[in-house]
Amino acid sequence: MFDYYNLEPLLMWIHRTMCGIMPEWLAFTIEGIAVGIFIMVMYAVLAIILIYMERKVCAAFQCRIGPDRVGGRGGLLQVPADVIKILTKEIIFLKNSDKFLYALAPFLVIMASILTFSCLPWNKGGEILHMNIGIFFVLAASSIGVLGILLAGWSSNSKYTLIGAVRSGAMIISYELSIGISVLTMVILCGTMDIQEIVAYQENGWNIFKGHLPAVMAFIIYLIAGNAEANRAPFDLAEAEQELTAGYHTEYSGMHFGFFYLAEYLNLFITAGIAVTLFLGGWMPLHIAGLEGFNAVMDYIPGVIWFVGKTFFVVFLLMWIRWTFPRLRIDQVLILEWKYLMPLSLLVLIIMTVMKVFGLVF
Numbered sequence: 001m002f003d004y005y006n007l008e009p010l011l012m013w014i015h016r017t018m019c020g021i022m023p024e025w026l027a028f029t030i031e032g033i034a035v036g037i038f039i040m041v042m043y044a045v046l047a048i049i050l051i052y053m054e055r056k057v058c059a060a061f062q063c064r065i066g067p068d069r070v071g072g073r074g075g076l077l078q079v080p081a082d083v084i085k086i087l088t089k090e091i092i093f094l095k096n097s098d099k100f101l102y103a104l105a106p107f108l109v110i111m112a113s114i115l116t117f118s119c120l121p122w123n124k125g126g127e128i129l130h131m132n133i134g135i136f137f138v139l140a141a142s143s144i145g146v147l148g149i150l151l152a153g154w155s156s157n158s159k160y161t162l163i164g165a166v167r168s169g170a171m172i173i174s175y176e177l178s179i180g181i182s183v184l185t186m187v188i189l190c191g192t193m194d195i196q197e198i199v200a201y202q203e204n205g206w207n208i209f210k211g212h213l214p215a216v217m218a219f220i221i222y223l224i225a226g227n228a229e230a231n232r233a234p235f236d237l238a239e240a241e242q243e244l245t246a247g248y249h250t251e252y253s254g255m256h257f258g259f260f261y262l263a264e265y266l267n268l269f270i271t272a273g274i275a276v277t278l279f280l281g282g283w284m285p286l287h288i289a290g291l292e293g294f295n296a297v298m299d300y301i302p303g304v305i306w307f308v309g310k311t312f313f314v315v316f317l318l319m320w321i322r323w324t325f326p327r328l329r330i331d332q333v334l335i336l337e338w339k340y341l342m343p344l345s346l347l348v349l350i351i352m353t354v355m356k357v358f359g360l361v362f
Contacts (some may be wrong), residue, residue, distance in 0.1 A: 008125030036127060039118060040331030046095060050265040052079045053312075054319060061323040086261075091254035094156060101155035106252065106259035108148030113263040113270065116140035121195050122274045123303040124282050134195035135187060138274060139180055142229070145263065146172045149238075153248040154259070167330055168238030171228055174337045175235075178225035181345040183350045186211070186278040187219040189361060199282035206281035211361055212354040219279045221345050226271035228333065229316055231264060234325040235333055272314035276307060280314075283307040 018027040052067070055078075059066030067075025093099055118128040131137060153165020187193055189211050192199040201207070208215050228235035239247035249260045266270050276282060283303030287295045303321055328336070355361050 006124045009118060011125060014213065017160055030231040038191040040127050041129065043114060043262070047262045047265050048079045048083065050269060050315065051082075052076070052171055053315070054105075054265070055079075057316065057319045058323055067351070072147060075129045086258045087255060089257075091100055091253040092252055093255055094158075094252075095253070096157045098157070101151045102251075104255070105148045105152035105155060106249075106256045108151065109263045110148075110259045111146035111147050111215040112141055112148065113145070113266050117266060120194060120270065120307075121199055121282050124196075124199075126283075126304065127196060130196060131194075133193045133195045133349075134182055135198065135278075138195075139176075139183065140349055142267075142270075143176065145267070149248050152252070154249075155249040160245050160253055161248050161250050164250070164308065168231060168248055168329070171235060171238065171333055171337075172231070174334060175228040178221055178228060178337060178341045178345045181342070181349050182218040182222040182225065183274075183278060185345070185349045188349070188352055188356055189215065191356075195282075199277060202281040202284050202313060205287070206279065206284070208279040211352065212355070214348045214355065217348045218345070218352070219275065221341055221348070223276070223314070223318065223321075225337075225341060226275065227321055230267040230318075230336075231273055232268065232318065234328050237327060237330055237333060268315060268318060269311065272311045272318060275314050278311040281306075282312050294325060 015031065022030075034326060050238065052075075055075075056066045057210045058064075059220065061074055067078035069075060069078070071077025075293050095104065115129075116138055119134055119141070121127045126330075127134075129137070149168045149172070150165050151167075153161040153163075156162075186198070186207055189207055192198060192201070202210070211218070231238055249257055250262065283304075283306050285295075285298035285301055285306055352361075
């Protein structure tokens with residue numbers, strides 16, 4: 001039913017063809033380079049789209065126009081102009097900083113983001129990194145980013161960057177618990193940590209419907225915690241401009257700053273993509289019981305369009321949260337996690353486990 005746009009046969013044919021005209025090791029090398037270039041291009045393109053979308057959504061919520069000059073009335077070329085500007089900026093190394101760790105930090109942040117980005121299931125057979133513990137790998141890879149943030153704040157030898165890094169580290173490590181428990185709730189529902197199998201489990205209904213109220217609660221908890229994990233308002237106290245200038249990346253310039261900037265927006269997309277994968281069917285189409293004609297039409301829409309469409313819908317929800325609620329204090333952020341979200345996520349996990357054991361989910 002969902003094999004109209006299955007990419008696996010095409011990719012296997014390309015691999016067999018290349019192995020037929022060159023040594024296997026050379027074929028793997030070329031494929032690896034091609035995949036790496038594809039990831040970087042997609043990463044950059046999505047970042048440009050998300051930055052433009054953020055500016056327009058922000059303007060709409062604040063009753064403004066947004067970018068409207070560079071590139072016509074829509075301001076379509078404003079973000080590419082900003083990219084060119086940041087690429088030409090000088091990278092400054094501070095005199096009293098730890099130069100090795102200072103230079104390493106942005107690469108750790110971007111590496112964690114790219115590794116996690118590579119696990120997103122764009123379509124059937126369209127996952128770049130595929131393993132039977134895929135969702136566990138996603139949680140592990142995303143945790144590397146906090147090391148880059150802590151190193152950036154400490155190595156810059158500035159009180160503002162250090163305070164921002166400590167705030168961000170405390171917040172990210174705390175909210176990773178709620179994210180992990182929400183993900184584990186869906187793993188229990190699906191019975192697997194393989195990302196493609198989690199999507200396949202939702203063939204006859206998305207998890208947010210199949211898991212009943214516990215799945216809805218886990219989805220809400222995941223969105224709140226994911227917003228905090230991405231350092232976005234109202235959880236952006238690590239970058240509080242009024243207090244810390246720009247937080248942990250205050251002393252960065254040029255493309256080193258650009259790496260932090262790119263990672264923030266792509267982490268937003270990754271957070272939304274994992275939410276879509278776990279709760280909203282991934283690349284699976286929308287089906288309504290009893291409407292076979294409607295379901296057949298939905299099957300003809302490529303899975304990648306379903307995935308990207310759902311992901312941008314969740315991205316919009318996260319942007320809506322950002323431009324609706326004021327920034328929280330550090331004590332409020334930690335109280336929200338430790339007194340409310342984590343106990344609630346544990347309760348949801350227990351309820352889902354009981355429902356799964358007694359066959360109360362379908």
